[in-house]
Amino acid sequence: DAKTTQPPSMDCAEGRAANLPCNHSTISGNEYVYWYRQIHSQGPQYIIHGLKNNETNEMASLIITEDRKSSTLILPHATLRDTAVYYCIALNTNAGKSTFGDGTTLTVKP
Amino acid sequence: DAGITQSPRHKVTETGTPVTLRCHQTENHRYMYWYRQDPGHGLRLIHYSYGVKDTDKGEVSDGYSVSRSKTEDFLLTLESATSSQTSVYFCAIRGQGAGANVLTFGAGSRLTVL
Numbered sequence: 001d002a003k004t005t006q007p008p009s010m011d012c013a014e015g016r017a018a019n020l021p022c023n024h025s026t027i028s029g030n031e032y033v034y035w036y037r038q039i040h041s042q043g044p045q046y047i048i049h050g051l052k053n054n055e056t057n058e059m060a061s062l063i064i065t066e067d068r069k070s071s072t073l074i075l076p077h078a079t080l081r082d083t084a085v086y087y088c089i090a091l092n093t094n095a096g097k098s099t100f101g102d103g104t105t106l107t108v109k110p
Numbered sequence: 111d112a113g114i115t116q117s118p119r120h121k122v123t124e125t126g127t128p129v130t131l132r133c134h135q136t137e138n139h140r141y142m143y144w145y146r147q148d149p150g151h152g153l154r155l156i157h158y159s160y161g162v163k164d165t166d167k168g169e170v171s172d173g174y175s176v177s178r179s180k181t182e183d184f185l186l187t188l189e190s191a192t193s194s195q196t197s198v199y200f201c202a203i204r205g206q207g208a209g210a211n212v213l214t215f216g217a218g219s220r221l222t223v224l
Contacts, residue, residue: 032211034211034212034213036213041198041218042217042218043200043202043217043218044153044200044213044215045215046212046213046214049211049212096158096159096160096166097155097158098141098155098158098202098204098213099154099155099168099169100145100152100153100154100155101152102151102152103152
């Protein structure tokens, strides 16, 4: 899996959009970008994934650059409950190994 | 989480004793994973399995062994626990096929080695 790089921490005001960046400059053509989040000490939960097109679901939007070297997770209206650690990983769905980095700690402030 | 359970959820043991953590799934997924997470850090892959009796090492496999004798169970064993193995251990499962490559995590097993 390609290595991903994320800022260690970010703040966001409640009600505003949270934009979390991820760099994956060595991503290969068959690797998807997946985002997870971990609240407190719970197990991480899936948010969204994409290959090259932008994606949106009920939780978030994922914007992937045209060269696929970076992506941004967007939480459109952040709430206090969105405070969590967010992980971006590059996953080859035909391979078994799935590795995580240290993620970004997002703090949503009132 | 639905479809995946870890046991025990909490364990305190002494240095030098063997410890086995169990991950059980009801989803019939091919891939199973063990991660550890230390305070202030992300998840680090210990071992993973891609089928019955098929396992491979992750980033931090030293001091750990695994076994998968049936699809639903993936065991993580610390042959002789050390204080550096005090951590929270997460198991995860993953299917295959379009839309099925999402990792689903268990609730975690907190291990303290005194």
